[in-house]
Amino acid sequence: MSPRNWLPWTAFVAVLLALFLAFLYAPPDANLGDTQRIFYFHVASAWTGLLAFTVVCVAGVAYLRGGAPRWDRLGLASAEVGLLFITMAVLTGSIWARFAWGTWWEWEPRLTSAFVLWLMYAATLLVRNLVEDPARRARYAAVFGIIAFADVPIVFMSVRWWRSVHPVVVSAAGLELEPPMVLAMVVAVVAFTLLYVLLVGERMHLAALEEELAECKRALREGERVR
């Protein structure tokens, strides 16, 4: 059976299971109460975003080395879906900041790094939009994807150090994770990873269709000219 048959159902069941664990199985946090349940899907989307951008970098390297259009489609799909997940992570992070520390934005290192990541991958998609020639578009996007990914660790480290210089107004309340909470988190991560694979697959299929359509249109136009 091809993954297109079973993957949507597996992802669906995993998401249901993750929701069940996050809402009904994991106990409410001792300090933060029920609202702490944002945490599971916040972590899951941040993780998936990071995974997506790793895939963008790998796809970029593979494309530059071999030049197979398949890798470019993977890079495109992963950047787009990754941007979606990082958006979710930043939004839930901001909501988390509002409820835990009372401000909509706290320059917390992980959240800030996620936002910088967001900016970089929005830029990747812009590059794709602004280059006409498909081969050049693929090369440029691959190059920028690699640069952006190489920047991620150094951004994270610098933001961390920067944060340590600027006095923290509110302390980040440390989460004490009980085993059921860890389980809920892991399942949420797995569910979102499956969802990511599913979405990337669909987006790649879409990109393939777009290329095919462009090809057909070209054939059609040449046909007109021959006549």
Add this chain to the structure above:
Amino acid sequence: MMTYLFLGYTAIWTLLFVYFLYVSGRQRALERDLRWIREHLEAREQPVASAQQQEAR
């Protein structure tokens, strides 16, 4: 305080849902276009059909 939890989950699922709708909608539209174009191309490759077209002109 539960508003925030609600807000967070709304944000996540709305985004996912909208993106999914966007991708599947585009896919369906593209598949339709492709089918149309292929029929067009095939019709033209048959000499009879093209002769008929010429006559019509």
Add this chain to the structure above:
Amino acid sequence: MLVWKELRAEARTRETLTPMVIFALVVVTVFGFGLRATGADLAPVFPGLLWISFYFVGLLGLGRSFSSERAQETLPGLLLVPADRSFIFVGKALANLVFLGVVELVSLPLFFGLLGVPFTAPLAPFCATMILGTVGFASIGTLLAALAAHTRAAEMLLPVLVFPVLIPAVIGAVEATASLLGVSDPLGWKRWLGLLLAYDALFVALPLVLFDYLVEP
């Protein structure tokens, strides 16, 4: 060789360097009017102003470094030069480095003088900060300028590409300068220089590898 070509062409026409220097002066003036503070009041934000100004001025130079080639169609000619293509990159990047360096030399005294911030930094680490903060920018900026040059809306795209990638350099340069000027922990600059060094090493090496893929016909 190519570095010389680039620098000499520039010396002849002065079409990049002069606007850059003048823009830097304009920026200082605008800050003087716009900030409603000088001297001690300004000191905490002064390092940030300094570097953001330099990076914006540098962006002007970057934007030009491939646009003149595009207008005169000399890039295909350059590609025929039987040298490794990364020499083109090195030439352009060094030219950008020199331009921004000149701008910094000219405008630094003005920044300190006109905004009334006393220069209290030890000279050697301060120069090191200036150099390290500029090298990484020139290198990664030149690569991204080459990338942006062949897109629609190149001028718009360049800052959007450069600044997110530049954030560690901004943090490192600003914090090192702040530490050296006594605005923050006076010993902190060592760590920030280390960060800048790591950033520079990464983003000097990476463009050298990647530039070939950008100009491939």
